[in-house]
Amino acid sequence: MSLTLSLDFQYKTTLEKLWSALTDSSKLAKWVCNIQTGEPMENDFKPVVGHRFQFRTQPTEYWDGVVEGEVLIVDEPNRLSYTWGSGGEKHTVVWTLQDLGDGKVNLHLEQSGISNEQALGGAKYGWSKWCSELEKALA
Amino acid sequence: MNENENENNQSRDVFDAVADPTRRRLIELLAGAEELPLHELTAQFQMGRTAVSKHLTILKEAGLVLDRKVGRETRFRLNAAPLREIQDWVAFYSKFWRANLLRLNQLLEEEAE
Numbered sequence: 151m152s153l154t155l156s157l158d159f160q161y162k163t164t165l166e167k168l169w170s171a172l173t174d175s176s177k178l179a180k181w182v183c184n185i186q187t188g189e190p191m192e193n194d195f196k197p198v199v200g201h202r203f204q205f206r207t208q209p210t211e212y213w214d215g216v217v218e219g220e221v222l223i224v225d226e227p228n229r230l231s232y233t234w235g236s237g238g239e240k241h242t243v244v245w246t247l248q249d250l251g252d253g254k255v256n257l258h259l260e261q262s263g264i265s266n267e268q269a270l271g272g273a274k275y276g277w278s279k280w281c282s283e284l285e286k287a288l289a
Numbered sequence: 290m291n292e293n294e295n296e297n298n299q300s301r302d303v304f305d306a307v308a309d310p311t312r313r314r315l316i317e318l319l320a321g322a323e324e325l326p327l328h329e330l331t332a333q334f335q336m337g338r339t340a341v342s343k344h345l346t347i348l349k350e351a352g353l354v355l356d357r358k359v360g361r362e363t364r365f366r367l368n369a370a371p372l373r374e375i376q377d378w379v380a381f382y383s384k385f386w387r388a389n390l391l392r393l394n395q396l397l398e399e400e401a402e
Contacts, residue, residue: 155379159390163397171393181393185385239304241382257390261382 155261160254168247168255169227173197184208184215191217197224203232213237234261303371306351311336312344316353319367326362 161168171177175195182191184207191205201221209215216236223231223244231244246258307313311334318333319325330345331338345365348354352371356363 155382155386157383157386157390159394161394161397163401167397167400171396177396181396182389183392185388259386259390261386 155259157259159257159259160250161257162253163255164253165227165247165249165255168257169230172230172245172247173224173226178205186210195221197221197226197230199224219243301347301350303351303353303374306348306353307372307375309344309347311341312348315341315344315348316367319354319365320369322366324364324366326359326364328362330365 171181173195175193178193178195179190182193182205183189184191187208189207191207193203193205195201195203195205199221203219203221205217205219207215213236218235219232221230221232222242223229228247229245230247231242234241234243242262244260246260248256248258250256307316314333315330318330327338327342327345331341334341345354345356349356353368354365355368356365358364
């Protein structure tokens with residue numbers, strides 16, 4: 151396990167199209183869904199640093215269905231970051247897009263559970279080593 | 290305070306508790322031993338016992354560390370259960386993004402047609 155969720159996906163597309171899918175509100179609404187219901191989530195996202203946005207879905211008994219965030223980094227078409235807060239937790243999401251040539255683009259996602267800068271700085275220190283220790287502790 | 294009270298009295302966010310390198314080191318040390326007294330923990334750091342003790346208090350508040358008095362010394366041990374919270378959100382968001390990024394793949398394929 152890791153304190154930072156890290157995922158890589160490869161798409162047959164262009165940097166520009168992938169960037170647009172990640173930043174255009176109407177496109178986001180086509181793929182960001184509530185995975186429990188499969189319903190698309192409404193959003194008012196804008197790729198503007200400092201912009202505060204929401205993703206919304208039907209509330210349930212356990213969740214008000216609202217994700218709130220603030221855009222932190224807009225480095226078109228390579229890097230996008232925002233906070234992602236929901237249910238009393240605040241995470242930081244960072245998307246990194248990389249052109250692999252041959253019409254392929256790698257999309258890297260990092261989501262960390264610790265949102266302030268100082269904590270992230272601390273997190274870099276011995277993070278991976280610490281995570282393996284953590285696995286032992288959880289075993 | 291007995292152990293049950295300790296476990297149920299989680300007043301601090303577990304993410305907050307593990308955000309500091311000293312506290313992560315303390316967790317590592319405690320993960321490698323059944324139980325350790327304060328002076329043995331302090332010996333591993335450049336800081337004094339008061340500072341180490343403060344970090345242990347934060348870990349206690351997050352339910353990550355339990356302590357008990359044995360004679361004149363306090364011994365500390367790890368309670369790893371709250372770390373599950375960290376594991377749980379990783380699992381949730383891993384599922385969330387995997388499902389949605391597959392959907393994104395369909396969207397991009399449709400656009401390409």
